Amino acid sequence: VIMSRVMGRVGRLASSFRRSSTGGAMQRGLPKRWPIAGVKHVVVVASGKGGVGKSTTAVNLALGVAAVDKSLAVGLLDADIYGPSVPRMMNLSGQPELSKQDLMIPLTNYGIKCMSMGFLVEEKAAIVWRGLMVMSALQKLLRGVEWGHLDVLVVDMPPGTGDTQLSISQQVPLSGAVIVTTPQDIALLDARRGAEMFRKVDVPVLGLVQNMSCFVCPSCGHHTPIFGEDGAQRVAEEMGTEVLGDVPLHLSIRETSDTGRPVVASAPDSPQAEVYKKIARRVLDKLPVDIDPFKPR
Numbered sequence: 001v002i003m004s005r006v007m008g009r010v011g012r013l014a015s016s017f018r019r020s021s022t023g024g025a026m027q028r029g030l031p032k033r034w035p036i037a038g039v040k041h042v043v044v045v046a047s048g049k050g051g052v053g054k055s056t057t058a059v060n061l062a063l064g065v066a067a068v069d070k071s072l073a074v075g076l077l078d079a080d081i082y083g084p085s086v087p088r089m090m091n092l093s094g095q096p097e098l099s100k101q102d103l104m105i106p107l108t109n110y111g112i113k114c115m116s117m118g119f120l121v122e123e124k125a126a127i128v129w130r131g132l133m134v135m136s137a138l139q140k141l142l143r144g145v146e147w148g149h150l151d152v153l154v155v156d157m158p159p160g161t162g163d164t165q166l167s168i169s170q171q172v173p174l175s176g177a178v179i180v181t182t183p184q185d186i187a188l189l190d191a192r193r194g195a196e197m198f199r200k201v202d203v204p205v206l207g208l209v210q211n212m213s214c215f216v217c218p219s220c221g222h223h224t225p226i227f228g229e230d231g232a233q234r235v236a237e238e239m240g241t242e243v244l245g246d247v248p249l250h251l252s253i254r255e256t257s258d259t260g261r262p263v264v265a266s267a268p269d270s271p272q273a274e275v276y277k278k279i280a281r282r283v284l285d286k287l288p289v290d291i292d293p294f295k296p297r
Contacts, residue, residue, distance in 0.1 A: 033170065033171060033172055033173040033174075034171065034172070034173075035172070035173055036142060036143070036145075036147065036153065036172060037143075037147070038147050038148055038149050038150060039075070039147055039150045039153045040150065040151050040152070041151060041152045041153065041175040041287050042152075042153045042155060042172055042173065042174050042175055043061075043152060043153070043154050043155070043174070043175055043176055043177070043178060043206070043283060043287070044079075044154075044155040044157050044168065044169075044174055044176075044177045044178070044198075044203075045057055045058035045061060045154060045155065045156055045157060045177075045178045045180060046157040046159075046165065046177055046178070046179055046180070046194050046198070047157075047159050047179065047180045047181065047190070047191065047194060048159070048160065048161070048179075048181070048187070048189070048190025048191045048192070048193045048194035049159050049160070049186075049187060049190040050083075050159035050160075051159075052159075052180050052181055052182050052187055052191075052211055052212070053180060053182075053211040053212060053247070054156065054157070054159065054180040055078075055080070055085035055086070055089060055156050056089070056211075056253065056257045056262075057178070057180045057209055057211060057247065057276075057279075058076065058086075058154055058155070058156035059076065059085075059086065059089045059090060059156070059257070059262050060253075060262050060263060060264045060273075060276040061154055061178065061276060061279060061280055061283065062074050062075070062076040062112050062152075062154040063110060063112060063262055063264035063265050063276070064264050064273075064276040064277045064279060064280030064281075065152050065154070065280045065283070065284060066110075066111055066112060067264060067268060067273075067277055067280070068277050068280050068281050068284065069284065072151040072152060073113075073148070073149055073150050073151050073152075074111070074112050074113075074150065074151065074152050074153075074154070075106065075112065075113040075114070075115075075147055075150045075152070075153040075154070076090070076112050076113070076114045076115075076153070076154050076155075076156065077114075077115050077116075077141060077142075077145075077153055077154070077155045077156065078114070078115065078116030078117065078118065078141075078156050079138065079141065079155050079156060079157050079158060079164055079168060080117075080156060080157070080158040080164075081117050081127060081129070081134050081137055081138065081158070081164070082127050082134075082158065083158070084116045084117045084118030085118075085156065086114055086116040086118060086156060087114075087116050087118035087119060087123070088118075088123070088258070088260060089257050089260060089262060090109050090110065090112065090114050090260060090262070091109055091259075091260025091261065092107045092109050092114055092116075092119070092260075093119075093123075094107065094119065095119055095120060096115070096119055096120075099146045101146065102144075103144055103145060103146035104140075104144055104145045104146065105145075105146055106145060106146070106147065107119060110262070110265040113147060113148075113150070115141055115145050116141075117137060117141065131163055134163070134164070135163060135164075135167060138164060138167060138168070142168070142171070142172060152284075152287075155168065160194075161193060161194055161197040165194075165197060165198075166197075166201070169197075169198060169201040169203050170201055174198075174203045174204075175204070175287050175288060176203065176204040176205065176206035176283070176286060176287065177195070177198040177203050177204070177205050177206060178206050178207065178208075178209060178244065178279075178283065179191050179194050179195050179198075179205060179207075179208050179209070180208075180209045180211055181208055181209070181210060181211065181231075181232055181235075182210070182211055182212045182213075182227045182231075183210055183212070183213060183225065183227045183228040183229060183230065183231035183232060184227040184228055184231065185228065185231060187227075188231045188232065188234075188235050191208065191232070191235065192235055192239065195208075195239060195241070204286075205239070205241050206241075206244065206282075206283055206286045207236065207241050207242045207243060207244040207282065207283075207286075208232045208235065208236050208241065208242070208243050208244065209232075209243070209244050209245055209247060209279060210231070210232035210233070210243055210245070210246045210247065211247045211249075212226075212227055212247070212248070212249040213225070213227075213232075213246035213247060213248055213249070214226070214229075214246075214248050214249065215248070215249045216248045216249065216250045216251075218250075218251045223248070226249070227249075232246075244279045244282045244283065245275055245276075245278050245279035245282070246275070247272075247275050247276070247279075248272065248275070250272050252267065252270065252272055253272050263276070264276050264277065
């Protein structure tokens with residue numbers, strides 16, 4: 001009898017999971033998505049797994065957007081609570097000051113307003129929190145910041161498809177998601193899962209960025225596709241989206257990111273910076289027009 005009840009419960013859970021995995025359960029009864037005050041477009045940069053260069057892409061995308069259209073006000077939000085990377089990559093440190101409304105004032109470098117959990121804890125401190133505390137911190141980063149007017153806020157998401165991704169997707173009106181992957185088959189599988197998650201919660205997938213598309217020898221300039229070739233292009237075609245750009249595995253991108261001098265800011269005329277600016281142009285072209293930043297969606 002006990003086994004029968006257990007198996008019956010397992011069957012109901014499996015049935016529920018199948019319904020939710022089709023997207024219907026996610027889409028029904030979603031709360032209204034309230035804009036972040038003063039922010040017109042929110043673009044998330046996500047990946048199905050870690051280690052594919054998502055944060056490097058997010059930082060250089062934000063800088064690229066500001067570079068290709070200098071009239072735009074751009075911000076960068078580091079939503080990776082456990083592993084914030086923006087402070088190091090943007091060469092920023094120190095705790096944010098508070099406004100008269102008790103809102104955190106973003107730290108700014110290279111003309112980009114930035115906010116990160118890394119500003120609130122020491123760089124080497126481990127954040128050992130359960131889910132509720134993480135969600136509370138995320139709400140503070142989303143709603144407790146005085147961004148002022150922003151045309152585009154780029155959000156560096158944590159890897160995967162967990163609570164943080166769902167919370168942001170369901171609570172904030174997103175103009176689109178950029179999925180970062182490498183050409184490697186295992187990374188492409190996770191990238192597909194990440195893209196499907198955003199589609200299930202009605203967030204447009206703007207396209208894929210194929211990072212580490214090839215290794216560029218710093219001595220002779222020879223290109224070697226060590227992770228495979230055109231994997232992202234194949235997946236993009238199957239999903240009905242596009243590859244926004246191919247970013248090479250180049251020493252200068254790694255070095256400038258590690259030293260807080262992102263390549264778009266420190267070497268704006270380099271071929272590597274041009275790749276990110278090309279991606280930024282394509283992202284801007286895909287953003288919807290006539291968005292009211294104060295109206296729930």
